[in-house]
Amino acid sequence: MNSTPTPEKTSIIKNFAPGWFASVMGTAVIVVALFVFQSIFPFAKALQSFFLFTAIVLFLVLIVPWTLRWFLHPADVRHDLNHPVSAAFFPTMPISLLVIAIALEKAGSVFLEENTLWGILQVLWMLGASGILIFALSILNTFFHKSEVQWETSTLGWLIPPVSTLLVPVLGASLAVHFNGTTLGAINLMTSLIFTGFGSLLFILVMALVFIRYIFHPIPPSHLAPTLWVGIAPTSILTILALRISKPLVLFFQAPSEVEQILAFLSKPIGIMLWGFALFWFLLALVVTLGVHQKSPLPFALSWWAFVFPVGAFVVATGVLYQAIPLAFFQWIGVSVLALLLILWAVVAANTILGVWRGSIFKPHTPAKH
Numbered sequence: 001m002n003s004t005p006t007p008e009k010t011s012i013i014k015n016f017a018p019g020w021f022a023s024v025m026g027t028a029v030i031v032v033a034l035f036v037f038q039s040i041f042p043f044a045k046a047l048q049s050f051f052l053f054t055a056i057v058l059f060l061v062l063i064v065p066w067t068l069r070w071f072l073h074p075a076d077v078r079h080d081l082n083h084p085v086s087a088a089f090f091p092t093m094p095i096s097l098l099v100i101a102i103a104l105e106k107a108g109s110v111f112l113e114e115n116t117l118w119g120i121l122q123v124l125w126m127l128g129a130s131g132i133l134i135f136a137l138s139i140l141n142t143f144f145h146k147s148e149v150q151w152e153t154s155t156l157g158w159l160i161p162p163v164s165t166l167l168v169p170v171l172g173a174s175l176a177v178h179f180n181g182t183t184l185g186a187i188n189l190m191t192s193l194i195f196t197g198f199g200s201l202l203f204i205l206v207m208a209l210v211f212i213r214y215i216f217h218p219i220p221p222s223h224l225a226p227t228l229w230v231g232i233a234p235t236s237i238l239t240i241l242a243l244r245i246s247k248p249l250v251l252f253f254q255a256p257s258e259v260e261q262i263l264a265f266l267s268k269p270i271g272i273m274l275w276g277f278a279l280f281w282f283l284l285a286l287v288v289t290l291g292v293h294q295k296s297p298l299p300f301a302l303s304w305w306a307f308v309f310p311v312g313a314f315v316v317a318t319g320v321l322y323q324a325i326p327l328a329f330f331q332w333i334g335v336s337v338l339a340l341l342l343i344l345w346a347v348v349a350a351n352t353i354l355g356v357w358r359g360s361i362f363k364p365h366t367p368a369k370h
Contacts, residue, residue: 012362014073016065018080019089019302023352024062024096026308028055030345031103033312033338036319040335048107055100066093084146084153085224087139088160094131095160097124098167099309105174118178122188125175129168129191136161136198154213155220155227157306159206159234166199166237168192169245176248189252196241203234219288222296226306229285233310235277236317242271243324268324275321278314279333300351302361308348311341 030051038044070077080086101124108117139161143149172192179185220227246263249255255263292298318334355361 013065013068014076015362016069017089017302018066018086019092019305020062020066021059021092021096022089022302022305022309023349024055024059025092025099026305026312026345026348027051027058028096028099028103029309029312029316030341031055031107032099033315033319033341035106036316036323037334037338040331041338045107048103049110052100052103052107055096055103059096059100063093081139082142082146084143084149085155085157087142088155088157090139091132091135091161091164094128094135095164095167097128097131098171101125101128102167102171105171118175121171122175122179122184125168125171125188129172129195132161132164132168133195136165136202151213151217152220154210155224156207156210156230157224157227157303158210159203159230162202162206163199163234165195165202166234166241168195168199169241170237173241173244173248177251180248180251186252189248192245192248196245199234200238203238207231207234219292222292222298223301224303225289225292225298226303228288229282229306229310231281231310232278232285233313235274235281236310236313239271239275239278239317240320242267242274243320271321271324275317278317282311282314282337300355302352304348304351307344308341311337311344315341 028051031048034041034044034048034051038048081090101121104112104117104124105121108120112120169192172188172195176185176189176192179188219225246260246267250260250263289298298304315334315338318330318337322330322334352361
């Protein structure tokens with residue numbers, strides 16, 4: 001029996017875009033978005049199980065061609081890693097591990113015992129954090145040595161490698177609380193704080209860089225318009241961290257109750273301010289995208305998944321904020337955007353399935369010149 005891959009299979013692997021795992025991220029984040037509003041949103045628990053199962057299956061399917069491509073087509077992988085547009089999407093693979101783990105934390109107790117669940121979460125967290133750090137360092141190092149990188153190649157997709165580090169403390173804080181009093185718990189908390197430093201400062205640097213590009217140079221072509229929405233995610237995640245980090249800090253440093261009360265108090269206005277930027281960028285991304293669409297209709301591409309995860313992160317941040325500050329304002333916005341999130345996911349997923357069925361989604365992707 002001939003084991004040589006068929007031309008069809010080879011082309012799929014050869015042209016397998018590095019951003020495919022954004023679909024896993026966009027699917028898994030809906031589990032968490034539904035969780036924070038499960039007391040309000042109808043059929044939330046059933047939908048959580050559906051999206052969690054879908055995200056896990058999707059990851060297991062996608063990891064096969066993603067891994068094979070490194071061995072069968074290393075030249076194509078190197079080309080993408082050296083390209084200022086494509087390279088930014090490689091971290092979506094380890095990011096998807098973390099987002100699945102966060103989804104498992106919220107909905108996995110239904111079918112996993114507690115000890116087994118937290119053991120799996122710890123492993124996924126370590127793998128995801130390691131992958132994110134490796135890609136962030138290697139991609140930024142590559143960019144630093146590429147003097148010919150042009151302004152026009154920059155998009156907010158550049159936020160993905162460095163700012164993905166902010167997802168590490170989201171799960172790391174929960175792991176620190178669960179394993180509090182152990183060496184593992186201390187490692188989880190210290191690593192989470194270090195990664196928070198990575199992501200929060202790099203977010204400011206990269207955001208400023210790309211912001212200048214959007215003002216002084218033509219905006220990216222229509223198929224990259226969804227990358228503008230990536231700017232919603234960083235401060236959405238920082239909102240969650242601001243509201244959730246006080247508990248592991250108090251436990252680890254054995255802070256008195258007065259300190260705990262101060263941290264709990266300060267986290268709320270800080271959370272609102274960070275969420276405010278996410279809300280502003282959500283509105284700006286919506287306005288700019290509609291403007292781009294009026295000039296040139298947005299062709300479907302895998303980059304459409306950039307619509308989904310950032311909106312999901314915003315819903316989660318709004319839900320966490322509503323739990324801390326139960327104002328109807330946050331509830332109304334959260335549930336409304338959650339409904340939009342489900343519609344976005346359905347549209348993008350349907351177009352993705354159609355693209356797979358037709359084979360058009362596996363045609364060689366031709367990023368902008370650099």
